Amino acid sequence: MEPTGTDSPIPGAEAAVRTAAGPERPPLPVRPRSLPERHSLRAQVLAALRDALASGELAPGETYSAPALAERYGVSATPVREAMQRLAGEGVVEILPNRGFRIAGRSPEDMAELAEVRAALEVPAVLRLARSLPPERWEALRPLAEATVRAATLGDRAAYAEADRVFHREILRLTGNRHLVSVAEDLHRKTQCPVPDGTPPGTAELLADALEHTALLDALRSGDLGGAERLAREHLTRPPYGT
Template sequence: MAEPRHLALPSFARRPSVREEVANVLRGAIVSGEMRPGELYSAAGLAERFGISATPVREAMLDLGQQGLVEVVRNKGYRVTVLSEADLDQITQIRQLLEPTATAEAVPHVTDEELVALRGLAAAIVDAAAEGDLVSYINADREFHLRLLTAAGNPRLVRIVADLRAQTRLYGLSALVASGRLVDSAQEHVEMCDLIAAGDAKKLKKLMTTHLGHTRREWAGRPPE
C-alpha cells in the first residue's frame, strides 16, 4: 500500500537494534506531526522507505501500540492515535507537576561525565533545530530530558514521563523552523546545562517550567492567548 505522502525518515539498513531504532524514529515522527492521525501507514511501505524488511517495522509498531501511539487497522495497516485538545492539556499538566521538581532534584546527582553527555545532546538538539530535522530534534530532546531525570534516581517517574512525552503532539514545530524560532527554543537546553554546572536547581526548575509551557503553546501550533 502506498504511503499518503513523503515522510522525512532516514534509512536503517545495516544498523544494529533496528526494532528499537525504528520505534524511536516513528515515535519522533508521530510527536512532530510527520505522521498524522487519520492516515494509514503500512509496515511494507515504511520498511521500503527505511531499506529494511517489514518484520522490525511490525515489531516497532507493536511497541508503539502498547504505548497507545498507534492502533492496528485490520488488513490495512496502522493509524496514529487521535488525541483531543483536552487530552493534550491533561498530559502537559501532569508533566508540569512532575518534571520541573524532579529535574531540580537531579541537579546534585549529575556527574561531570553525565553533564558532558547532556551538553552533547543539547548541541544535537540545536543542530537538528537549525537543520529543520524534526525527527532528530524530537529524539535528541527526549533522550536529553529522560537522561536528566534519570539522575534523580526514580526510574518509575522516568517511565511515566517517557510515556507522557510519547503522547505529546508538537504540530507547531514546522512553523517554528520556517520562522527560525525553533533554534531559540533549542538553546534552552544549553541554558539548562549551564544551570546544572552552576548547581542552581531553583533557576533550573523555573526554566523547565517555562520550557514545558511551550509544549501547549507555540510548539503545538496553538495561537497566543
C-alpha cells in the same frame, strides 16, 4: 593428604557419573542468529517510524499498511507490524483490522495534559538534584544540550525530537530512579506526537526550545533554584505548536 577444592578429579569419576545417569545427551541447540538480528531490525524500524512521526512524514489521520511501509523501509512486513503494535500500545496509532494503522495524533488538550504530568514529575526531581549535585555534574550535560541546538539550527524535527528526549532522560538518570526515568520517557514520547491540523515547529521554534536547555543548565550550574524551577516549568508546559 586430604583432597581440596583445587585437586584434580578422580580418574574415571566423570565417566562413572555419566554411565549412572544414562547415555550422554547431545548439547542443546544454539539459538539461531536470526533472533538478535530480528530484534535489532524491529528496533531500527521502530526508530524510523518515530522519526517519521516527529518529522510529519506520517501524518495524523492517514492510514498506512504494513506491506507499504515495509516496502518503503526495505524490510519485511513483520517488524513493521511489531513496531506499529508498540506504537499502538503508546496510543500513537490505531489498529484498523484488515486495513493497517491510522496515525492517531493528539489533541491540544491531550498534549497540554501530558505536559502537565511531565512537569509534575520532572520539575521536583530536577530541584532535588539541584540541591545536591556539584556544578560540574550539570556542566557534563552541556554536550547534550548543544546537540539539541545543532539539530534545531538545521530545522531537523526528527533529530531534534531524539536529542531533546536524550537530554531530559539523562537529567533524570542522575536521580538513580529507573522507574521515574521510564515513566517520564514514555510521557515525553507521547508529547512528541503530531497534532492534527497543527503547524509543525519551524527552525525558529525549535531553536527557542533548544536554547532553554542551555539556559536551564546555566541556572542549575550557578545554583539559581528559582530560575531553574521557572525555566523547567515553562519549558515543559508550553502549549503544543499549532494550537
